[in-house]
Amino acid sequence: MSEHPTKLIASMGARARxxxxxxxxxxxxxxxxxxxxxxxxxxxxxxxxxxANAEDVARARGAGLSDAMIDRLILNPDRLGGIATALDDVAGLPDPVGEIIDERERPNGLVLRRVRVPLGVIGIIYESRPNVTVDAGALALMAGNAAILRGGSEAVETNRALHTALAAGLADAGLPTDAVQLVPTTDRAAVGAMLTASGLIDIIVPRGGKGLVARVQAEARVPVLAHLDGINHLYIDAAADPEKAATLAVNAKMRRTGVCGATETLLIDRAYADPAPVLAALIDAGCALRGDVAAQAVDDRVTAATGEDWDTEYLDAICAVALVDGVEGAMAHIAVHGSHHTDAIVTEDEAVAERFLDTVDSAIVMWNASTQFADGGEFGLGAEIGISTGRLHARGPVALEGLTTYKWQVRGTGQTRP
Amino acid sequence: MSEHPTKLIASMGARARxxxxxxxxxxxxxxxxxxxxxxxxxxxxxxxxxxANAEDVARARGAGLSDAMIDRLILNPDRLGGIATALDDVAGLPDPVGEIIDERERPNGLVLRRVRVPLGVIGIIYESRPNVTVDAGALALMAGNAAILRGGSEAVETNRALHTALAAGLADAGLPTDAVQLVPTTDRAAVGAMLTASGLIDIIVPRGGKGLVARVQAEARVPVLAHLDGINHLYIDAAADPEKAATLAVNAKMRRTGVCGATETLLIDRAYADPAPVLAALIDAGCALRGDVAAQAVDDRVTAATGEDWDTEYLDAICAVALVDGVEGAMAHIAVHGSHHTDAIVTEDEAVAERFLDTVDSAIVMWNASTQFADGGEFGLGAEIGISTGRLHARGPVALEGLTTYKWQVRGTGQTRP
Structure with a gap:
């Protein structure tokens, strides 16, 4: 706390480099x-x-933190075992570093290769979940990077204990402990110093709620890999199979309502024969529906949506519902209200599905699958550091490959340029 | 000029989108x-x-612009023919859009594809060279993007005439002319509006001198694809072939001194048997050498380098020269003074070369080849919109692929997530 945050981050950054x-x-x-x-x-x-975790939890309870926040903070033997297992899992992932992306020989005999290399120094800024210390740290390290971790003040003791284990693991393997550093102060100015540490930190990954991510995106001079919102749509086309429609709607919305891949708006083709069972299935599963006039006419338990509903990430058992004019109507709605995260179509008409998959401008587009699959693990990437809704560098679930870049290697025999 | 720049860019951005x-x-x-x-x-x-170009040139002469700036501005039938030919060349490049980057099937039957898609709206901010209007515009369009072009005030009439041709070409092919728009004002506030147009412009590509690129990087809230400096090194190892050493040094430095791929610092292994002919070849080619004490001892025409010389992009017939302790000494020098653009080694020792290629953290690393090959055309990419020294998204020469991103397409048969 005594050290000025800018100096602190500069010194940590130099050691990380x-x-x-x-x-x-x-x-x-x-x-x-x-x-x-x-x-x-x-x-x-x-x-x-x-x-250490019990100390954090006691402090959080004393400070009157919500049960939801304490649940994110708390560890038990089971959760801690999961954190350790996740490390073993990441250790088993294929290493992207050194992969030859492409190779070409020029007419003058120069051989050009693009080779995958680590990004460098990754700054990870997160909130109360202490598992991020290990999960995100491990991904950064496995991709050959150094990481500077800045966790939430609620989890300060837990993070310190987990960081100690991570650093000890590096030392055990003969690697530098400076490759994973934990910012030793909860001074918020340290976050500001990280966000402006161009040249010291190559990329910032914020992990947390909308407030954190928005602050990071607003203040950062260092590039940011972030997702802001998951306003995801499930569109039920006229040619949807009724059983898939109801099952996918319930799973996409209700499996877990708090994840970024949860569906927030259900769009139904006006030409879809029988929308009532879909809405009933959602309501029966405990979901509140807020609909346009047409949706309200389908089921009188649907309450009136306001303009805001179409732009809201509920992360709750609430779903907006609108009837639209076919796939073009659905895509027009998504283009205006979507957040470029995950959008899905339910249909048996392949041409309509392909039109949707080609046209909808989201990181993830799905056909006859639940939006809840939006997850690095489910995608077979082994883990993820987040789901990017930005367009640059990495899009959708970001795992090891997203934490690398490439360089061009040119091998010659003395060629000069004419 | 009458319209407020922020409103102007917002309206152009919406049409571009x-x-x-x-x-x-x-x-x-x-x-x-x-x-x-x-x-x-x-x-x-x-x-x-x-x-139109003659008007610009006359105005520039009247304003007392330097000969070098007027040379960048001026067109003649030959240069204009080259601009037209470049369009035909870009038209013949393989289209990256739609390329399937990878595909995997999950145990649950979901089929995941990463498919290349355009970036979206690209803002290109450039200075006096009017060919950028066409070259950069064409690359952006061929990669399926829309472009907003903001050229230098010196070239305003030329840019307008070239933009008219580009827009007419789009119309001829039945594509929207709004896909390439020229900012119709030289008000510098329009640049500021572009740099902060998050959501309207997906990426900014600055093309021009250090001042422009630095301003763009300092002010931009939109991601920037830029290179700031090309402080490139050619390292002559103890095991270098003497003939290659001299020939590559002269070509790397002197072929064209004003390009970003030009070598700015020559590093010579203290163990290299005969450095004198290399320095003599450079001096004979008209290059002024500024060296450390050891280099001055090799040839008394070498003047004393100051600390600044090691960090200077001369873009001129001047070269800094230092003697170093082998490849490790060279890499240590490059790590401190390099700009992550292009660095090369001359050696016949493959192990030393591979150590250099693996370790030096630059966008382009070369073995026995001239740094002047740092160019999208020379790399077989057909053209380039610039050479990125950043680490994210695209590194080194950026051509069509660098102007795309990807989306994940997921095809299922009704899978829900357990």
Whole structure:
């Protein structure tokens, strides 16, 4: 706390940059060994970590934090075991570093290769969930980067204990502990210093609520990999299979309402024969529906939507419902109200589905599948550091590959340019 | 001029966004036809374009612009023919849009594809060279984007004439003319409005001198694809072939001194047997050498370098020269003073070369080749919109692929997430 945040981040950044050079050259086996060693360290330190966590939880209770926030903060042997297992999982992922993306030989004999390399120094800014310390740290390290972690003040003791295990894992594998550093102050100015640390931090990944992500996007001079909103749509086409329509609607909305892949607006083709069972299934599952006039006419339990409903990420058991004129009407609605996260169509008409998949400008577009599949694990990427709704660098679930860049290697035999 | 720049850019951006949707779905043949039609339009309008250019040149002369700036501005039948030919060349490039980057099937039967799609709306901010209007515009369009062009005030008449041809080419091919718009004011506030047009402009590409690029990077809220400096190094290793060493040094430095791929610092291994002929070859070619004490001892025509020389992009017939301790010394120098653009090694020792290619953290690393090859055309990319020294999204020469992103398409048969 005594150190000025800008100086603190500058010094951490310089050490991270040094460590990043070592990590970039580290063999896959060393990086994997570090993560596995960290998992072992976490399991061995279970008592210490849980007692640190208990301190945080007691402080949070004393400060009157909501039950939902305390639930995000709290660890138990089960959750801690999950954190350790996640480390082992990331250690087993294919290493993207060194992958040859493409290779070409020029007529003058120059051989050009694009080779995947780490991004460098990744700043991760997150809120109360302490598992992010390990999950995000592990992904950054496995992709050959150094990470600077700035967790929420509620989880300060837990984060310190988890960070100790992660750093010890690096040391066990002979890698520099500076490759994963935890910002040792909860001074908010440290976040500001990270966001403007161009040249020291290569990319910022915010993990948390809308407020955090919006602040980061507004203040950052360093590039940001972020998703702001998941205002996702499920469109039921005239040619939808009625059973799939109802099942997918319920799963897409209600499986877990608090995740960014949850559907927030249901669009139904005016030509769809029987919308009533879809709405009834959602209501029976405990979902409140807010609809336009046409949707209200389908089921009188649908209340009137206001203009705001079409632009709201509820993250709750509430769904907006509108009837639209076919796939073109659905796509027009999504173009205006969507957040470029995940949008899905339910139809048996392949041509209509392909039109939707080609045209809707979202990170993830789906045909006859639940929007709740929007997840790096479900995509087979092993894990994710977040789901990007930006258009640059990485889009949709971001895993190891999204934490790398490439360089061009040119091999010649003395060629000069005429 | 009468319209407020923020309102002007908002209105242009909204029209560009509409046009971008059409361009994203446009078949390759239509995009190529538009560029070829624009080339035809330019050839047909040669007299009008050259007379517009003559106006600009006369105004520039009246304003006392330097000969170098007027040379960048001036067109003649030959240069205009080159601009038209470049359009035909871009029209013949493979279309990246629709390319399937990868495909995987999940155990639950979901089929995931990453498909290349256009970035959206690209803002291009440039200075006096009017060819950028066509070159950069064409690349943006061929990759399925819309472009908002903001050229230098010196070239206002020329840019207008070239833009007319480009827009006419789009119309000839049945594509929306709003896909390429020229900012109709030289009010500098319009640049500020572009830099903050989040949601309207997806990426800004600055093309011009250091001052422009630095201003864009400092002010932009929209992501920027830019290179700031090309402080490139050529390292001559102990195991270098003497003939290659001298030839590559002269070509890398002197072929064209004003390009961003020109070498600015020559590093020579202290163990290299005979550095004198390399320095003599450069001096004979008209290059002034500024060296450390060891380099001055090799040839007394080498003047003393100051600390600044190691961090200077001369873009002139001047070269800094330092003797270093082997490849590790060279890489340490590059790590401190390089700008992550292009760095090369001359050696016959493959292990040393591979160490350099793996370790040096630059967009382009070369072995036994001239740094002057740092160019999209030379890389076989057909053209380039610039060379990115940033780490995100695209690195090194940026051509069509760098102006795209991807989306995830998920095809299912009714899968719900458990």
């Amino acid at each position: 040094e460590a990043a050079l070592v990590m970039a050259a580290a063999p896959t086996a060393s990086k994997a060994a570090a993560l596995r060693a960290a998992a072992t360290r976490i399991r061995a330190a279970e008592t210490a970590i849980l007692s | 509409e046009a971008a949707l059409v361009m994203a779905a446009a078949p390759t043949a239509s995009k190529a036809a538009a560029l070829r039609a624009a080339a035809t339009r330019i050839r047909a309008a040669e007299t009008a374009i050259l007379s």
